[in-house]
Amino acid sequence: MTVIVKFWSYFKDHTGCSESTLELPESASLGDAHSAVIERFPALAEMQNSTLKAVGVDYQPDEFVLNEGDEISLFPPVQGG
Amino acid sequence: MTVIVKFWSYFKDHTGCSESTLELPESASLGDAHSAVIERFPALAEMQNSTLKAVGVDYQPDEFVLNEGDEISLFPPVQGG
Amino acid sequence: MKTQLTITPEPIDETALNAERELSDGMGAVVVFQGVVRAQEGTASISAIDYEAFDEMACHQFELIFEEIDRQWPVESVRLVHRVGVVPVNAPSLWVEIIAPHRAVAFAACQFLIDAMKQRVPIWKKPVGGASSTSSQKFST
Amino acid sequence: MKTQLTITPEPIDETALNAERELSDGMGAVVVFQGVVRAQEGTASISAIDYEAFDEMACHQFELIFEEIDRQWPVESVRLVHRVGVVPVNAPSLWVEIIAPHRAVAFAACQFLIDAMKQRVPIWKKPVGGASSTSSQKFST
Numbered sequence: 186m187t188v189i190v191k192f193w194s195y196f197k198d199h200t201g202c203s204e205s206t207l208e209l210p211e212s213a214s215l216g217d218a219h220s221a222v223i224e225r226f227p228a229l230a231e232m233q234n235s236t237l238k239a240v241g242v243d244y245q246p247d248e249f250v251l252n253e254g255d256e257i258s259l260f261p262p263v264q265g266g
Numbered sequence: 267m268t269v270i271v272k273f274w275s276y277f278k279d280h281t282g283c284s285e286s287t288l289e290l291p292e293s294a295s296l297g298d299a300h301s302a303v304i305e306r307f308p309a310l311a312e313m314q315n316s317t318l319k320a321v322g323v324d325y326q327p328d329e330f331v332l333n334e335g336d337e338i339s340l341f342p343p344v345q346g347g
Numbered sequence: 348m349k350t351q352l353t354i355t356p357e358p359i360d361e362t363a364l365n366a367e368r369e370l371s372d373g374m375g376a377v378v379v380f381q382g383v384v385r386a387q388e389g390t391a392s393i394s395a396i397d398y399e400a401f402d403e404m405a406c407h408q409f410e411l412i413f414e415e416i417d418r419q420w421p422v423e424s425v426r427l428v429h430r431v432g433v434v435p436v437n438a439p440s441l442w443v444e445i446i447a448p449h450r451a452v453a454f455a456a457c458q459f460l461i462d463a464m465k466q467r468v469p470i471w472k473k474p475v476g477g478a479s480s481t482s483s484q485k486f487s488t
Numbered sequence: 489m490k491t492q493l494t495i496t497p498e499p500i501d502e503t504a505l506n507a508e509r510e511l512s513d514g515m516g517a518v519v520v521f522q523g524v525v526r527a528q529e530g531t532a533s534i535s536a537i538d539y540e541a542f543d544e545m546a547c548h549q550f551e552l553i554f555e556e557i558d559r560q561w562p563v564e565s566v567r568l569v570h571r572v573g574v575v576p577v578n579a580p581s582l583w584v585e586i587i588a589p590h591r592a593v594a595f596a597a598c599q600f601l602i603d604a605m606k607q608r609v610p611i612w613k614k615p616v617g618g619a620s621s622t623s624s625q626k627f628s629t
Contacts, residue, residue, distance in 0.1 A: 191542075193540065193542055193610060194540060194612035194614075195612075237610075239545060242544055242547075243548070258545065258610070260542070261612065263608065263609055264606070264612050265541075265546075265570060265582070265605045265609045265610075265611035266523045266570075266581065266605060266606055266611075
């Protein structure tokens with residue numbers, strides 16, 4: 186299945202893009218997607234533990250099972266205010 | 267010695283005046299003054315324990331020793347805001 | 348620490364107060380609190396509150412509180428306006444502004460100031476236009 | 489509970505926001521917090537902060553926080569404006585207003601909102617015009 190991955194803040198600088206697509210096996214999890222992203226963009230490995238992950242507009246845990254077409258967002262800790 | 271006593275808020279309604287003078291023996295305390303006021307205005311007896319006392323613009327304890335001409339203020343709990 | 352204290356019978360002019368705000372470039376937090384007269388005071392419906400202040404002592408007590416804030420927190424500015432006389436329902440009787448480098452300091456100092464005021468500053472309230480359940484009973488019999 | 493949420497590149501218009509304030513006659517407390525851009529960000533001197541938001545998710549996360557406030561406290565109204573894009577030093581990036589019957593509720597809800605925002609709402613900062621001690625060393629050698 187294909188999912189979309191969006192990068193925010195300085196993650197865009199590390200990947201050189203704001204959006205990418207990922208091919209994943211059926212019933213892959215958000216954690217699987219994160220691993221696949223790090224394989225493609227090794228610069229994100231360093232921030233692996235502090236990376237926040239959302240599907241659509243909601244935060245989700247690594248166990249979250251993805252569906253075809255899901256929009257994943259990966260970003261560093263937020264800093265509003 | 268003579269001291270001035272000012273009443274504030276509903277204490278004025280209970281005494282019927284906003285200011286009164288008091289004759290006290292030398293080195294009388296603020297507590298002595300309060301007792302003398304209650305003798306003259308018995309309606310204030312009920313509020314004796316919740317009465318706030320100041321000399322000039324500072325709160326003072328009952329032990330505070332008065333001087334000729336001191337301005338005492340007696341009032342109920344404050345309610346600013 | 349800059350301080351500005353006003354006890355006044357005039358309505359609180361929020362727009363003018365905001366226009367006069369000054370903050371240096373190290374300041375990150377502005378907290379403004381307004382206390383507003385409510386239509387219920389205890390069990391009574393009221394139309395206003397008549398505030399009485401012992402002005403001289405109130406100013407002195409506010410200054411003491413400001414000094415405590417200055418000792419406890421790195422606050423740049425405190426401004427406070429307390430209205431006296433008749434303040435109608437829905438109008439502010441109190442306006443307080445704290446400017447500080449950080450949010451936590453601004454909130455802590457603002458709450459400390461209001462708490463201390465309510466314990467020490469000689470200002471009193473008298474409800475106006477009240478129809479308490481007790482007094483309306485007087486008219487219903 | 490009434491809510492109003494604005495994420496905008498426009499400067500925050502405090503006068504207009506104050507003019508639009510509505511409070512019912514049971515409300516006794518208005519707390520307004522403004523977060524202002526400071527000239528120092530860590531060790532760097534900056535001239536502005538460039539805020540980036542994931543708008544759709546930021547709005548959703550703010551709404552979730554508003555719902556939590558509504559469940560926890562009797563707040564009548566929450567209004568929040570977060571500016572995005574380049575916000576110069578000394579200008580507010582955040583304006584929050586809480587209207588509640590009582591002071592304690594207004595302060596608690598306001599602080600909860602800001603704390604929750606800083607944990608969950610996807611907005612990020614990038615310093616602008618920074619001369620950090622590191623980068624200035626580059627030019628001094």
